[in-house]
Amino acid sequence: MTEMTYLAPCAMLSTVGIFKSFFLMKNNIEKEEGKFVNSVITLLNIFNICVVFDFTFTPIIKIVKKYISSGELELVLPHKVVYPFDAFDIKYWPFAFFKQSWSECIVLLEMCGADYFYYICCTFIRIQFRLLCYEFENLIPSRHLNEEEQNIVKSKLINLIKRHQELIKCTSTLDMIYSKSTLFNFVSSSVIICLAGFNVKATDNIALAVTFLTFLSMNLFQIFFLCLFGDMIMRSSMEVSDAAYNCLWYADRNVARDVLLVQIRAQNPCKLTAFGFADVNYMSFSKIMSTSWSYFALLNTMYNENQEN
Template sequence: MEESTMKAAKQEIERSLKIVLFSMQRIGFSFDKPKNAAAYLLQKIILVVSVCGICLHVFSELAYILFTFASSPSIEDVVPLFHTFGYGALSVAKIFAFWYKKSVFGELVDELAGIWPMPPLSDDAQEFKDKSLTALRISHRWYFGVNIMGVWFYNLTPIITYFYRIWQDQDAVIGFVWASWYPFDKHQPIAHIACYLFEMYAGVACVWIMVSSDLLFSGMASHIALLLRILQWRLESFASTEKTDDENYEEIRSNIQLHQRLISYCNRLEEAFSLVNLINIVMSSINICCVVFVIVLLEPVLAISNKLFLASILIQVGAMCWYADDILHANGNISAAVYNSGWYKTSPRCRRSLLFIILRSQKPIAFTAMKFTNISLKTYSSILTRSYSYFALLYTMYSEK
């Protein structure tokens, strides 16, 4: 691929990841090198502040949970604390994974540009590309919007509750965004303002981290599924026109090379996100269970915030499983595409070459949770089933009490 085409491909990929790049900048990450020393210093300051902020936030929530366990280990006191703590802990895990694999993610974007479908394309391939990019853009905007609305509903709920109680002629005190412990009296006026602002910042920083990680994974996975479908179309149309044996063989060879590059790319992407995916799967069932318990039984005042939290985590896990399942099936359909082509019109040499694609496509390309399990829509179903089981157990314990 020529340098100008490569540059245009990278720009097109970056446009498809616009929300991801915007969110990354908010926490001090970027795939591009800073333009000068001042920009580099600013980036590092933002990163250090973000990491320290969310780590302190998660530690304070954990301390509050431990003190609550020690003083009043009742279900209605403890369960509402777990889903927000789980979200924060997941954010901490993701930002460290992001920092550790930052160079890998940058290389993946550059590598994707080398195999990105650029004009001139056939009508079918261009249609595949346009539909995929449009669907990705819509899903990214929805996920981004739900997360931003959710965190700001949480941030403003104590203030809204305060004015509501004044309107109802009740005793009103502005509370806090999260249930956190501090080694000082947080109810003093100055400390109260400082803690409230800190909790607002910590919540927003967690959202930037989640959006960056989740949308980067879904964007890259969506692009791989697109390329696999374009490869599938190319194989289905193979030998549909009269060509020489050498031309057919060269076309097969280019398709094999593209398939191998896609497999290699998927393996690198899977390795980069494997730990994050494991943490997502392990914690999602608990987070969903706890927030549903709170919505159904405990806190109707925070219903909107908690419902947005629930929507966010359902979309997050659902998108991860959807795109992983999409790649799994797109690769599996490669062998069927070869069978549906005009292979019977070609020479024995071409037919033997096509067998390599068929055999390799029968080995699944799957994203895993640290090799423990392949991620697919079945995984999503299992997460929801476990969440319901945990909720039923909590509901039984709460009802008996």
Template sequence: MEKFDWLSTIKTNIWLLHIVGLWPKDNQTYKCNYYTLYALSSGICFTVGHNLLQTINLFYIYNNLEVLTASIFVSLTQFIGIFKSLFIVKNIKTLKDLMDSLKSDTFQPKNRRQRELAQISLDGWQTMFHFFCGVGGFTVLILSVFPFLDQSFKQYRLPFLVWYPYDTNISPFYEITYLYQALCCYFISVVNMMTDTLIAALNMYIGAQCDILCDTIRHINGPDKELDVMWLNCIIHHRKILRFADCSQQYFNWIVLLQFAASVVSIGLSMFQLTVVVPFTSVFYTFCSYVVAIALETFIYCWYGNQVELKSSEIMYATFESNWVDAPIDIKKKIQFFSLRCQKPIKMSSLKIFYLTLETFMKILQTSWSYFALLHQVNSKK
């Protein structure tokens, strides 16, 4: 049977990461070559430089609550892009090893039924990827062309409040700066969205492997010698799933923690902005699209993490559904040992502080609402 290509669905993701300098070709890592030079220069120019200038501008507007919140809610998301880039560069070898491990015989579907199970997971991720990129791309487009929507470009308004060491109200400095901000916005958005969907893909692979393992366990049958080998293979498969999950979690531990913190603040600030702008204007719809994009970004983490927990918890039930009643004593001991190891489902987390579950997603929304309520109360007292 032809090998199942686990990476076929995420080729666009990998290609876009390569474009922004975060994925060297093939199995290569960062070396002293032109690609590393490109990754370093583009990261400094479009990610670090833009965020640094935005941070400087905050010191000029800190005493204006409305303007400050309007600037911070975008700055936070873009600032997280720096850390996501750094963690990918730092863990690029680990990530590529994880991708290579998917090609091993242990992780391959054993029959057509298992291939269909795996394809369902891949198709679900691809649907999510297209939807998320559509929402995110639309939000970035709205942010980058905002001055044209409300005609403020005539007053030399830029898409983002950023400090520059020159006068941007003079042509051609305005046009050049506008183009630079738009390029930075798209560059950082690609970094953020591709990192988010890559983490979702890793969790999707873990869940798909749990589906395959459950199917294998439920259909174990044959002579005693074959049963012994089959259960041994299942134990090995489960160990490799746990190792894959552990390596994946080590990579995105800090990314998830920072993203959750940024999401809480960004959603709260965006909701506050909706209360101080004129309803049903271009500004209003810009904030609406941003809230949806950030909420969806957080939901993706929690959804796929939650799927890992649910699917891994099915392994123990699949063990009881297997044909173990008539098995020899020595095989029953292996089954008992295996079932004990499967009692605790795989829980994806961020430094064991936040678990990637739908319950966590609801808590994030609740916390964001608390920040919004606080800001609204402070602003109403003025």
């Protein structure tokens, strides 16, 4: 009896968890949205882990290789940092090495935490816009409505308009939170991508080239997905206009006027910006890549001329 009462609460709680997850998956209209954002997060996690491992273990590989070939213990750190002590002294090197490796993890966690929350918020807003489109398309059940049905449609339309306004406010709030950091991200990404690409091309060390290639890929994916999710919000918000047009708005003249206003507003897309200087979409990504290539070409030309001289 004691054993049964001991196991029963755990079994029941497990059953509740199974039922909750089962019905959540069964009734989730936008399951593909959740799968997509999970796939994005998984992909970025893989690249982030690879970056940490590359920057952490490349110095160790160099140390071991040097020791095997020459018998000398030449200590190396992941990053070239100046300390007020001799960081290459065996007494201090482990602490400096651990500090730099831990700093890499902190930086990536700070960036990933903010980015992943951004992706989730964008996905949530996009799901709500798509649900709103579905509700608009099915707003009017038939072309001929009696008085009671007209009142029901009018009430539903008022609720849909309020939901639309709330989604616009949600997008504006998200833009307010991320606009300044997005601007800095846009400006810095061109330089980061340029320098990472140059390090891949200029170095003769294969291990270092692989490290910076992983770093370059991580930055490319990071800025690409930032623009992708911003573009998703723009497109989904504009789809509301088509959904409002596709409903049987001509069945009720009173409804037609309000639906027209929704269409007009939805044609002005909800968007995320880089502090008002640029919209976060595919076009911004192409501009960043174009700017990065220009910087890379200039830097590469200067480097080749210097090598020739």
